[in-house]
Amino acid sequence: MTLELDGLTHRYGSGRALDDVSLALDDGELVALLGPSGCGKTTVVQAIAGHLDPTAGRVSLRGTDVTAAPPEDRNVGLVFQRPTLYPHMTVGENVAYGLESGDLTTDQVSNRVDRYLELVELADRRDVSPASLSGGETRRVELARALAPEPDVLLLDEPLSALDKGLRARLRDEIIRIQRETDVTTLFVTHDQEDAMSVADRLVVLREGEVVAAGPPRQLYNSPPTRFVASFLGRSNELSARVESGESSIVTIGGTDLPADALTDGLADAPRAAVHVRPSDLTVRSMTRSGEQSSEAESISDRSGASADGGASNERPGMIGMPGTVTHVRDVGRRYDVCVEVDSGESVTVERHRNGLRENERVTVTAAASDLTAFPVPERTAE
Amino acid sequence: MSLVDATRSVTSSRRLPPLLVFGLLGGILLVYFALPFAVFLGRTGSVPVVETLLETASRTAVRNSLLTAPAATAVATAFGVPLAYVLARETFPGKRLIEALVVLPLVVPPVVGGAMLLSVVGRFTPIGAAAARVGVPLTDSLLGVVLAQTFVAAPFVVITARAGFGAVDERLEQASRSLGYGPIATFRRVSLPLASRAIVAGVVLTFARAIGEFGATMMVAYNPRTMPTRIWVDFISGGIDAIVPLALALLAVTLVVVVTVQRFAGVPTVVER
Numbered sequence: 001m002t003l004e005l006d007g008l009t010h011r012y013g014s015g016r017a018l019d020d021v022s023l024a025l026d027d028g029e030l031v032a033l034l035g036p037s038g039c040g041k042t043t044v045v046q047a048i049a050g051h052l053d054p055t056a057g058r059v060s061l062r063g064t065d066v067t068a069a070p071p072e073d074r075n076v077g078l079v080f081q082r083p084t085l086y087p088h089m090t091v092g093e094n095v096a097y098g099l100e101s102g103d104l105t106t107d108q109v110s111n112r113v114d115r116y117l118e119l120v121e122l123a124d125r126r127d128v129s130p131a132s133l134s135g136g137e138t139r140r141v142e143l144a145r146a147l148a149p150e151p152d153v154l155l156l157d158e159p160l161s162a163l164d165k166g167l168r169a170r171l172r173d174e175i176i177r178i179q180r181e182t183d184v185t186t187l188f189v190t191h192d193q194e195d196a197m198s199v200a201d202r203l204v205v206l207r208e209g210e211v212v213a214a215g216p217p218r219q220l221y222n223s224p225p226t227r228f229v230a231s232f233l234g235r236s237n238e239l240s241a242r243v244e245s246g247e248s249s250i251v252t253i254g255g256t257d258l259p260a261d262a263l264t265d266g267l268a269d270a271p272r273a274a275v276h277v278r279p280s281d282l283t284v285r286s287m288t289r290s291g292e293q294s295s296e297a298e299s300i301s302d303r304s305g306a307s308a309d310g311g312a313s314n315e316r317p318g319m320i321g322m323p324g325t326v327t328h329v330r331d332v333g334r335r336y337d338v339c340v341e342v343d344s345g346e347s348v349t350v351e352r353h354r355n356g357l358r359e360n361e362r363v364t365v366t367a368a369a370s371d372l373t374a375f376p377v378p379e380r381t382a383e
Numbered sequence: 384m385s386l387v388d389a390t391r392s393v394t395s396s397r398r399l400p401p402l403l404v405f406g407l408l409g410g411i412l413l414v415y416f417a418l419p420f421a422v423f424l425g426r427t428g429s430v431p432v433v434e435t436l437l438e439t440a441s442r443t444a445v446r447n448s449l450l451t452a453p454a455a456t457a458v459a460t461a462f463g464v465p466l467a468y469v470l471a472r473e474t475f476p477g478k479r480l481i482e483a484l485v486v487l488p489l490v491v492p493p494v495v496g497g498a499m500l501l502s503v504v505g506r507f508t509p510i511g512a513a514a515a516r517v518g519v520p521l522t523d524s525l526l527g528v529v530l531a532q533t534f535v536a537a538p539f540v541v542i543t544a545r546a547g548f549g550a551v552d553e554r555l556e557q558a559s560r561s562l563g564y565g566p567i568a569t570f571r572r573v574s575l576p577l578a579s580r581a582i583v584a585g586v587v588l589t590f591a592r593a594i595g596e597f598g599a600t601m602m603v604a605y606n607p608r609t610m611p612t613r614i615w616v617d618f619i620s621g622g623i624d625a626i627v628p629l630a631l632a633l634l635a636v637t638l639v640v641v642v643t644v645q646r647f648a649g650v651p652t653v654v655e656r
Contacts, residue, residue, distance in 0.1 A: 051557050071560035078561040084554045088576045097572075101563030149562065 001063070002027045002185040003048065003153045008057035010043050010209075017043045018054070019209040025153065028183045030176075032200035032217075034190055036232065040209040041189045045157045048187070049076050061152050072101070077146035077184070081158035083138045085130035091141050092117070092126035098149040116144040119178060136167050140174065147182055154179075154186045160195055172199060193233050197221065205229055227375045230276040237282070237348040241273040241374065251275075251374070254322035254342045258369055272377040281371035282350040284338050287323070287362040320372075322365045324348075326357050340365050426627050435628035444613035445632055451525055451609060452594035455532035456540075459589050463541040464582060468570065470541075471548035489538050493598025496534055500603050504530060527604030535599050536592035540585035547581020548574060587641050594637055610636075 003025040010018040017040045025031050035041050046052040048059055050071035059067045066074050085094050092113050099109040117123045120140035125133065133141060139159060146154060159175070160168045176199055179186050190196050196203055197217040205213040205220070205228075213220055213229045224230035231238060241253045251258045253275050324342035338350045338357055348365060357363065400406075435441055470482065488496055504511045504521035514521045521527050551574055559569040575582075597611035605612060610633045617625040 049557070049561050051560070070565070071557065072563050072565050074561070076561055078558055080554050080558070082552070082554065084552065084558040086555065086573060086577075097559070098562030101568070145558075145562070 001025065002029075002061070003187070004058075004060040005044070005048070006058040006060070008044070008047055008054050008059065010040075010047065010052065010054045010056075017209050018047070018057075021057070021206070021209070021211055023204050023211060023214065025185050025187060027185055029202065030179050030186045030188060030200050031202045031204060032188045032190060032196035033204050033206060034193060034196040034232075035206035037191050039206045041191070041206055042157060043209075044206070045078075045155050045187070045189055048153065048155060049078050050074050075149070075152045077149070077151035077154040079139070079142045079146050079154070079156045079159050081161050083130075083142060085133075085138060085141055085145070087130055089130075090127050091122065091130060091133070094130060094141060095145045095148050098145060102149065112148055116148045117141075119147070119181065120144045120174075135163055136171055139163070139171055143175070143178060147178070147184060150184075152185065154184045156186065156188045158190055159188075160190070161192070168195075175199065197233070203233075205232065207232075224276070224373060227274050227276065230373055230375070235279050235349070236276045237279060239275045239277070239342075239344075239346055239348065240377075241275045243271055243273055243376075253320055253372075254324075254344045254346065254365075256320040256322055258320055273374045274377050276373045276375070277348075277367050277371055279337070279349045279351040281367060282348065283366045284326075284340060284350040284352060284357065284363050285366070286357065287364055318369050320367055320369065322348075322367075324363055324365055326359055326361045326363055328359055329355065329357055331355070423623075423627070423630070426624055427631065430624050430627045432628040432631060436632055440608070440613065441629060441632075444608045444610045444629065445636070447525060447528065447607050448594055448610040448633070449636065451528040451532055452590055452596075455529045455536060455593040455596075456586060456590040458529065458533050459537035459540050459593075460582075460586055463537050463585075463589075464544050467541045467544035467585075468548050468574065470545050472553070485538055485541050487538075488534055493535050493596065494602060497531055497599030497602025500530060500534055500599060504603070521603075523604050523606050525604075525607060528600055528607070528609055531599035531603040532593035532596045535596050536589045539588040539592055540582070543585030543588060544578060544582045547578035547585075550581070551577045583644060587644050590640055590644075591637050594640075595633065 001024045005021055005023050008018055008021040009016075021040075021044060023031070023033075033041055033044060043052065047054045047057075050059075050066070050069060050073075054067065057067070058065055061074060061076070085091075086097065089097065095113045095116055096109050099112055104112070113126070114123060117126055120143055122137060122140055122144070125137065125141075130138060130141065142159075156175070160171055163171060172195060175188070188196070188199050200217060203213070203215065203217050203220055204211055207228055213225050217233075220229060221233050224233060227238065230236050239253050241251050244250045244252070251273065322342040322344070324340040327339045327341050327347065330337040330339070336352045336355050338352050339347060340350060340363055341347050342365060350365060436445070466485070470478070470485075491499070501522065502508065504514070504527070506512065506515060506520070506522055511521050519526060521530060555573055555577070556569050559573045560566070564572060594609075595611060596609075597615065600609060601612055601615070608616065610629055614626045614629050614633070617629065
């Protein structure tokens, strides 16, 4: 393990910022630490870099316990959300800064500066002031500065958050490329699930100072282990469900019954469940204009119709259809977000690629049972 | 056209310069600064400036001031900049109290400050007596002048430098630490250069305050005379005209120092584009 956190806990005054966080990064791995703002991500970074002294727990780098070591003895590269290039030095001097603290000769330092400025494709800006760089160039110089001393671990703390969208995507690709080329073990900290999923080999989801999920991005997205992960990774609708245990359990979602074995196992014990479904997995069709059935709905019903074993009270086996009313349609450019209040009173968002629905129109929202993820809700906390 | 639009177009047709009121009020204060200055300098013609300055008493006063004020400034800077850095970076219980202590010499009238100093270093206090016995009297000596000037002037460099360090993003220091530099090296290579303008401004203010210091100096070391104490003596014996030469000299010295320091030490440390 290149980096290992073991039971890291930190309190600021009376507030708990981190609670028993453990994670490990393999050599050359790119792991994203993902969580909403205020979940303790930056505290993790600060603890790894040595800029704060955790209340409890251990930080190990390459098998050595460094919890008590000062930052300068850790060999950790750091890129912050806001630029930290030194305005009183040139770009080249900034990159050389971390090399001059070691025992390299002047020539070696100079060569290394050239090499890392070439890596970030800014070799021609070596002698300019950081103030004359663009936002993206600044980030790249910071990467070069952090990488030049060849750190054991590179920590990127929200490196893209201050950039606008196009630049962000470009720099994201750049970070992936640089990481592949240098093969440096990297912890990419972000609140943006899109950044995290597109960059990382592995995701670690942090919530209120606790690790709530870890695994490959696609796996966490497709089968989220908790409700929080389901709603935080990508867009998600949450519907409450009632489970009636009997000879064959029945789940009632939005007024539609479904055999419980069509959903996740283990629901039978809990009387209530929260069911998550992605807006892109829902289809919506008008009740009044039956001729206008979307092709997306057809394909879904074809797919799930074959495997369904029937039994639901709905017209199509393996599907649930929830009647409801359109509350509004939002045009977000590449798609329409249709908000529907289903008759059980809950609100769902459906992604649709063409318009044609009006507000207050009566519709049926359809989902395949296989696209639903159900989480049992313990009785105590049921709302 | 709405009512709002109508009102707007009326006001814009007879629009006044936006800063007119501020300019007028500020201008009154400027006149109040400039008038005494100009009238006082107007007396220069009727006074033998150069001859007076060449007198032994005047020359000694100038020399004493030029020895003590830089010394006081150096002492204030050597101890004040570290204090400013701690105040800018650390939070600790009782910090408010420390901050109040730093501005205390600014709030207390210099004469009272001098009296307070005397109560510690005066000739009949344990410290003062001990120092006098080993031959370095802390009152009525150049050292006494330095003590008085430092007490009164040091808060300027502390307060200004503190603001300068406060404006340096702590992450720049964290980045430096992670790039392999200890706290002292980080201070020297990052914090100090980035706060240098504020520190220089503080040093200049401290020097100007030190060289003009009268109240506390008068209490602690009325002798040997510095320019301000000599000016007081001349004023008692000869009135306003008698102090014109030394006042001019004091002004000249201060101006030269301020301009020189800002020119050489205050050059922007930022790489020019």
